[in-house]
Amino acid sequence: MAGRTLYDKVWDSHVVREEDGTALLYIDRHLVHEVTSPQAFEGLKLADRPVWRKQSILAVVDHNVPTTDRNNGISDPTARLQVETLDDNAAEQDLTYFGIGDVRQGIVHVIGPEQGATLPGMTVVCGDSHTSTHGAFGALAFGIGTSEVEHVLATQCLPQQKSKSMLVSVDGEVVAGVTAKDIVLHIIGVIGTAGGTGYTIEFGGSAIRALSMEGRMTVCNMSIEAGARAGMVAVDDTTIEYVQGRPFSPRGDIAERAVAAWRELRSDDDAVFDQEVRIDAASIQPQVSWGTSPEMVAPVDGVVPDPSAEADETRAAGMRKALEYMDLKPGTAIQDIPVDRVFIGSCTNSRIEDLRAAASVIKGRKVANSVTQAMVVPGSGLVRKQAEEEGLDAVFIAAGFEWRLPGCSMCLAMNPDKLLDGERCASTSNRNFEGRQGAGGRTHLVSPAMAAAAAIAGHFVDARQF
Amino acid sequence: MRAFETLDGLVAPMDLPNVDTDAIIPKQYLKSIKRTGFGPNAFDNWRYLDEGGPEIDDSSRRLNPDFVLNQPRYQGAEVLLARENFGCGSSREHAVWALDQFGFRVVIAPSFADIFFNNAFKSGLLPVILPEAVVNQLFEEVAASEGYRLTVDLDNECVSTPSGERFAFETDPTRREKLRKGLDEIGMTLQHAEAIRAYEAKRAVEAPWLFSA
Numbered sequence: 001m002a003g004r005t006l007y008d009k010v011w012d013s014h015v016v017r018e019e020d021g022t023a024l025l026y027i028d029r030h031l032v033h034e035v036t037s038p039q040a041f042e043g044l045k046l047a048d049r050p051v052w053r054k055q056s057i058l059a060v061v062d063h064n065v066p067t068t069d070r071n072n073g074i075s076d077p078t079a080r081l082q083v084e085t086l087d088d089n090a091a092e093q094d095l096t097y098f099g100i101g102d103v104r105q106g107i108v109h110v111i112g113p114e115q116g117a118t119l120p121g122m123t124v125v126c127g128d129s130h131t132s133t134h135g136a137f138g139a140l141a142f143g144i145g146t147s148e149v150e151h152v153l154a155t156q157c158l159p160q161q162k163s164k165s166m167l168v169s170v171d172g173e174v175v176a177g178v179t180a181k182d183i184v185l186h187i188i189g190v191i192g193t194a195g196g197t198g199y200t201i202e203f204g205g206s207a208i209r210a211l212s213m214e215g216r217m218t219v220c221n222m223s224i225e226a227g228a229r230a231g232m233v234a235v236d237d238t239t240i241e242y243v244q245g246r247p248f249s250p251r252g253d254i255a256e257r258a259v260a261a262w263r264e265l266r267s268d269d270d271a272v273f274d275q276e277v278r279i280d281a282a283s284i285q286p287q288v289s290w291g292t293s294p295e296m297v298a299p300v301d302g303v304v305p306d307p308s309a310e311a312d313e314t315r316a317a318g319m320r321k322a323l324e325y326m327d328l329k330p331g332t333a334i335q336d337i338p339v340d341r342v343f344i345g346s347c348t349n350s351r352i353e354d355l356r357a358a359a360s361v362i363k364g365r366k367v368a369n370s371v372t373q374a375m376v377v378p379g380s381g382l383v384r385k386q387a388e389e390e391g392l393d394a395v396f397i398a399a400g401f402e403w404r405l406p407g408c409s410m411c412l413a414m415n416p417d418k419l420l421d422g423e424r425c426a427s428t429s430n431r432n433f434e435g436r437q438g439a440g441g442r443t444h445l446v447s448p449a450m451a452a453a454a455a456i457a458g459h460f461v462d463a464r465q466f
Numbered sequence: 467m468r469a470f471e472t473l474d475g476l477v478a479p480m481d482l483p484n485v486d487t488d489a490i491i492p493k494q495y496l497k498s499i500k501r502t503g504f505g506p507n508a509f510d511n512w513r514y515l516d517e518g519g520p521e522i523d524d525s526s527r528r529l530n531p532d533f534v535l536n537q538p539r540y541q542g543a544e545v546l547l548a549r550e551n552f553g554c555g556s557s558r559e560h561a562v563w564a565l566d567q568f569g570f571r572v573v574i575a576p577s578f579a580d581i582f583f584n585n586a587f588k589s590g591l592l593p594v595i596l597p598e599a600v601v602n603q604l605f606e607e608v609a610a611s612e613g614y615r616l617t618v619d620l621d622n623e624c625v626s627t628p629s630g631e632r633f634a635f636e637t638d639p640t641r642r643e644k645l646r647k648g649l650d651e652i653g654m655t656l657q658h659a660e661a662i663r664a665y666e667a668k669r670a671v672e673a674p675w676l677f678s679a
């Protein structure tokens with residue numbers, strides 16, 4: 001019998017029962033935020049059902065919260081009502097909850113790992129597609145819709161069908177200055193935004209193993225941008241070192257047993273994947289997206305591609321629509337594209353390592369005059385605090401960046417942080433869809449170092465020059 | 467949940483790959499704490515010429531005459547014909563609610579994003595996967611004849627064209643059953659409450675760190 005993949009192992013240990021190819025999968029950790037939960041709590045109440053296991057839940061507000069002064073609360077009445085609804089639901093159900101005034105508040109996919117609430121081998125769900133982030137810990141983590149949020153609240157389980165398995169192996173070493181974000185944007189460029197549909201991806205290879213936990217989270221975070229609900233990385237010393245000693249992590253004897261179990265969380269050498277993709281790490285350059293789908297990426301020394309060179313007519317039409325929206329012409333050098341605004345933040349790139357990378361580019365420099373706004377939105381209150389202890393806030397502020405309070409902010413622009421019609425942004429977020437950062441706004445996805453470099457130069461530029 | 471049996475409905479084409487859930491329902495409408503009221507804002511950025519928001523009366527906004535779903539011939543459409551990777555991006559179930567409340571009962575595409583596909587079944591919206599060549603043919607037929615309708619038969623898993631051509635599709639038997647009967651999924655899972663408790667008891671011994679916090 002062939003060996004098992006990491007995905008097989010985590011899946012197998014969570015099957016409560018199985019019938020007709022549908023498994024009832026047990027969920028260990030349920031992360032909850034204000035946007036996708038109100039209708040789920042309401043449904044529970046209407047059906048008079050209790051929460052099955054409240055200890056599995058960690059709730060936080062992130063999508064709607066302002067990132068400027070919070071002393072006067074939230075001015076937008078609909079956003080305020082949504083946040084207050086989670087306040088009420090958390091109180092009523094007696095949930096662990098990081099409200100707007102809590103220093104631990106932050107983006108749900110930053111605080112879960114930060115608190116040790118995400119552990120290797122867990123099943124983790126959240127009503128948010130970027131739940132794939134937590135797969136960096138050898139967990140099976142995926143985004144769900146609101147009906148499924150209600151289902152997990154009520155039953156601690158989800159009826160699920162097993163995905164196919166894909167190994168994306170990034171072999172060799174990346175060139176110095178190429179980051180986790182560049183790796184994952186490159187992968188999405190290779191396999192496409194639907195390349196991972198129906199699969200759980202395991203990211204492996206020496207270039208992935210060389211990444212920090214922050215880097216692995218960035219890669220797994222964007223699995224969904226390749227179509228895969230879940231991305232995973234095998235557990236190793238890097239994982240175990242990160243997890244230990246955090247508020248929700250196990251302690252004492254139980255921790256020792258846990259570590260022993262976690263070390264088994266890797267694919268067996270003879271495991272067979274339904275599909276394997278091999279990528280030469282050395283071939284990856286810093287990436288910049290040029291279109292309105294995350295697969296529309298180019299290396300920083302490249303050019304905007306020409307739809308007329310695309311053989312597939314549907315794809316070519318998609319490219320033409322993207323170029324029109326982005327106001328770009330085929331053949332334009334990526335480095336000739338100016339930026340109006342710069343956003344460093346989001347569940348993809350707002351952790352301490354991301355802020356350090358950006359600060360190291362910015363240190364001693366100034367944001368270009370042509371850039372109307374550059375901002376840093378730390379992923380959590382604790383990331384912000386640590387960055388301040390390291391003096392990173394002073395570096396950003398001296399350069400002309402705004403130093404904000406934690407939240408999802410301009411990744412999806414549900415709060416007041418949004419692009420204006422026609423504005424072009426270098427963004428460390430995950431989606432460049434039309435209107436994602438504000439109606440008519442134009443998003444270019446990049447790494448924190450590349451966003452910082454664009455802020456200084458006023459246009460895209462290879463961050464390694466700094 | 468509303469039950470789905472057979473639908474004979476007017477077809478509207480959306481000739482674009484990778485239609486994402488941000489496009490289906492933009493974020494400003496996600497601030498709602500209700501499950502209803504999303505229909506007028508389905509495809510909001512494409513459908514209207516001026517910007518909208520939860521506080522804006524949609525009836526006073528200017529419709530974009532170039533947007534396909536605003537064309538007179540597609541009014542009342544219940545079947546959306548789409549391209550590959552439909553529903554990609556954000557997990558927002560609001561996208562399904564918006565399509566459903568707009569009036570769609572079926573979306574036909576060569577492929578769907580996984581989360582959207584799952585969400586669709588929860589609200590009684592049927593996602594139908596047909597081969598790309600068939601979808602290409604249906605796009606041509608819709609364009610060629612005004613009032614073009616398709617019959618979607620969930621029981622027999624087939625789509626029939628006005629000329630009588632039939633295309634088979636597949637659905638998972640469990641999902642089909644739930645959709646046909648409009649069953650309460652949570653209630654079905656709770657029938658296995660004993661099995662869930664037994665699993666928890668076993669895991670609490672095997673992996674106590676999952677139950678300590």
